[in-house]
Amino acid sequence: MxxxxxxxxxxxxxxxxxxxxxxxxxxxxxxxxxxxxxxxxxxYTEVENQSELTNQQLVxxxxxxxxxxxxxxxxxxxxxxxxxxxxxxxxxxxxxxxxxxxxxxGEDKVKMIRLQALRSEFDCIKMKETETIEEFFNRILVIVNSLRSNGEEVGDQRVVEKILRSMPRKFEHIVFAIEESKDLSTLSINSLMGSLLSHELRLKQFEVNPEEVFQMQTSFRGGSRGRRGGHGRRGGGRNYDNRSGANSENSQESSSLSR
Missing domain, CATH: 1.10.1200 (Non-ribosomal Peptide Synthetase Peptidyl Carrier Protein; Chain A)
Structure with missing residues (x-):
């Protein structure tokens, strides 16, 4: 207004x-x-006897x-x-x-119970395999903000270290690189998020569709069975022909002897 x-x-x-x-x-x-x-x-403190106050104090x-x-x-x-x-x-x-x-x-007792629940949630949180970096950061920052608003002192270093401990195996190499090359005591949460987002993007660029892998494996197995089956039948045909030829020669020899 x-x-x-x-x-x-x-x-x-x-x-x-x-x-x-x-x-x-x-x-x-x-x-x-x-x-x-x-x-x-x-x-502010109300003063009953204002006559004792200076002009500045009255103002x-x-x-x-x-x-x-x-x-x-x-x-x-x-x-x-x-x-x-x-x-x-x-x-x-x-x-x-x-x-x-x-x-x-909440009073102090209720506040303490709430803090205990939030601490436990913070300690147990892990990034899910199907979760994106942004989704995981949003989830953990909601807990961190709740802790801070209830009087808990949660520094960036504690949050950064917790995030690095909570990443799945596909981020193992980037986590190791960050721990080796960065000073975690000065690394901000936003900087960490930027590094992990970049790594996530690179992973997606080289990601293979699981359905395509399955189709390739199925096609390869089917082709292998077909080739093995074909060789067997051709081999079987040659053996049959050889046996037939041998039987034919034996029959001709028997006929000559009887004559």
């Missing part, structure tokens, strides 16, 4: 109770652009109050009605945010 002048008010991503992690990332970027994220994370206090009310209004606008009821009693933006985070991201 447009505001006065040429400034545009950013469109607020709406939270309906699902995918809190994704929504919170979007909100963090949006509130950061408005210089409001500190108010959500740390809040900062009033500025923080305005930021807090603006941030709280943004949250009200960014949630569905039934979620608004949960935070309507919050007196500050930080209090409203804490309610949403504890409700939809």
């Amino acid at each position: 447009a505001s006065n002048g040429n400034m545009l008010q950013p469109q607020l991503p709406r939270f309906s109770g699902k995918n809190f992690n994704q929504w919170s990332i979007q909100m963090k970027v949006l509130y950061g652009s408005q210089e409001l994220w500190d108010i959500f994370e740390r809040g 900062e206090l009033r500025e923080n109050r305005k930021k807090d009310k603006k941030a709280l209004f943004f949250i009200y606008q960014a949630v569905d009605e039934f979620i608004f009821e949960r935070i309507s009693t919050a007196t500050s933006a930080k209090a409203a945010w804490d309610i949403l985070r504890s409700t939809y991201q």
